[in-house]
Amino acid sequence: MRGPLQEPGEKEGQEEGAAAASGCPAGVREAKKGLDADSDSDQETEGARKPGELGKDTLYLRSCRAYSVVPASCFLRQGSAPELSLRHRGLGPQGARALAHALNSNPCIKRLDLRDNGLCGAGAEALAGALSRSCSICDVDLSENRLGAEGAQAICAALAVSPAVQRLQLAGNGLEEQAAQCLAELLLAHTGLKSLDLSYNQLNDQAGETLGPALAENTGLMELNVSWNHLRGLGAIAIARGLEANIFLRVLDISYNGCGDSGASAVGEALKTNNVLEELYMSNNRISAAGALSLGLGLRVNQTLRILAVSRNPMRSEGCSGVLKSVQANPQSVLELLDFSVQLLKGSPSSQPVVPASGS
Numbered sequence: 001m002r003g004p005l006q007e008p009g010e011k012e013g014q015e016e017g018a019a020a021a022s023g024c025p026a027g028v029r030e031a032k033k034g035l036d037a038d039s040d041s042d043q044e045t046e047g048a049r050k051p052g053e054l055g056k057d058t059l060y061l062r063s064c065r066a067y068s069v070v071p072a073s074c075f076l077r078q079g080s081a082p083e084l085s086l087r088h089r090g091l092g093p094q095g096a097r098a099l100a101h102a103l104n105s106n107p108c109i110k111r112l113d114l115r116d117n118g119l120c121g122a123g124a125e126a127l128a129g130a131l132s133r134s135c136s137i138c139d140v141d142l143s144e145n146r147l148g149a150e151g152a153q154a155i156c157a158a159l160a161v162s163p164a165v166q167r168l169q170l171a172g173n174g175l176e177e178q179a180a181q182c183l184a185e186l187l188l189a190h191t192g193l194k195s196l197d198l199s200y201n202q203l204n205d206q207a208g209e210t211l212g213p214a215l216a217e218n219t220g221l222m223e224l225n226v227s228w229n230h231l232r233g234l235g236a237i238a239i240a241r242g243l244e245a246n247i248f249l250r251v252l253d254i255s256y257n258g259c260g261d262s263g264a265s266a267v268g269e270a271l272k273t274n275n276v277l278e279e280l281y282m283s284n285n286r287i288s289a290a291g292a293l294s295l296g297l298g299l300r301v302n303q304t305l306r307i308l309a310v311s312r313n314p315m316r317s318e319g320c321s322g323v324l325k326s327v328q329a330n331p332q333s334v335l336e337l338l339d340f341s342v343q344l345l346k347g348s349p350s351s352q353p354v355v356p357a358s359g360s
Contacts, residue, residue: 018285060102067094075099082110089117096123099131103137111139115169124151128158131165138164143171143197149178156182160189168193171225172200180183180207184214195223199253208235215242215249222248227255227281236263236285243277244270253281255309261291271298271305278304283339286310292319303332307337 057076064071072086072095084106091099096119103109119127126145131137142155152175159165175183180203186193203211208231215224231239237260243252257263263360266288268278292315299305310323320340327333 008058060098063098063101065275066097069095069098072099075102078106078109080108082108083113084109084111085113086117087113087115091123092117093116093120093122093126094131096295097126100126103127103130104133107136111135111141112137113141114145115141116144119145119147119151121148121150121154125154128154131155132158132162134162135164139167140165141169143169143173143200145173147173147175149176149182152179153182156186159193160186163190165190165193166192167195169197170201171197175201175203175207177204177206177210179203180210184210187211187214187218191218193218193221196221197225198229199225200228203229203231203235205230205232205235205238207231209238210239212240212242215239216245218246218248218313221246223251224249225251225253227253227257229257231257231263233260233262236260237266240266240270243267244273246274249277249278251279252277254283255281255283257285259285259287261286261288261294264291265289265294268295268298271295271302273303275304279307280305281307281309282313283309285310286314287319289312289315289319289322291315293322296323299323299326299333299335300330300332301332303334306334306338307339308335311339311341 016232060075061071069091072089073091074086075084078084086099089095091114095117096114103112114127117123119142123145124142127142131140139241142151144150147155147170152170152173155168155170159168175198179201183196187196203226207229212225212235215221226239231254236254239254240263243249254263254267259267259282263285264282267282271277271280280293287310292310292313295310299308308323313319315323321351323338323340327335327338
């Protein structure tokens with residue numbers, strides 16, 4: 001038989017009495033209701049998520065557990081942001097393996113920044129597989145990761161079959177002449193690569209002689225940075241000859257290499273023929289007055305160079321004057337900025353300022 005009807009107030013009183021009898025305070029009971037509601041809300045939210053986003057988080061967390069690494073919260077918060085920056089996170093090879101498994105599940109990532117994570121060759125190999133399959137990642141920074149020749153080879157092999165990547169930074173990875181061969185092959189195979197940063201490595205003359213011919217044949221690269229390496233005479237000459245034949249490169253940075261007068265002379269010859277280069281950085285290369293005068297011979301006829309930086313070279317007043325006269329003698333010159341800063345001028349320790357060449 002149905003019992004008597006209860007008023008709302010009586011029902012609430014009975015519930016409170018039952019809660020007190022069971023040892024569960026009313027406040028805790030309300031909090032539990034709130035948690036249950038939040039849980040239901042989360043389930044509804046997850047159901048409303050796109051399948052790719054939910055799979056990405058789940059796959060990454062499972063990969064982290066499998067490789068016994070702590071998940072990177074930045075990746076979990078990535079959502080639809082186009083850039084994933086995990087700089088200085090100490091991922092190591094294991095963290096790279098966990099990340100690689102989840103990268104392809106997020107098609108929103110356009111730029112991947114993993115600078116300074118101690119990836120080493122093993123981590124690079126793990127990421128190479130993900131990069132080779134990615135159709136969205138176009139900008140990759142793997143600088144300062146101790147990749148070595150092994151890691152460079154893995155990355156170059158992956159990018160050779162991945163046309164998506166347009167910008168690659170491999171600075172500070174201890175790359176030597178052994179890595180130059182795979183880098184040269186990348187320049188020949190990947191015509192979609194627009195910018196390559198190889199600065200702060202240990203590329204020597206042998207590496208330069210390998211990269212130079214590849215640069216000559218490359219059809220697509222627009223920016224090349226090989227500053228802070230060991231490209232002395234023969235290596236610098238090979239790069240200059242590659243520049244002479246190249247018809248795409250717009251920016252070349254060979255600063256801090258010790259190219260010397262022979263390298264400066266080769267670059268001068270290249271400038272006579274090259275009609276696409278717009279920015280050239282040759283600071284701190286042991287270029288004397290003789291080298292500066294040889295460089296000036298190219299400036300007498302070049303019609304595309306807008307910026308030339310030759311700071312911190314012992315070319316003295318004679319060399320500076322020779323370069324300026326060469327620019328002045330070229331009515332077709334479009335040079336806008338000529339950097340002579342911190343030069344050793346004859347009879348004076350003072351520095352020479354940057355000269356706006358357009359007024360010459």
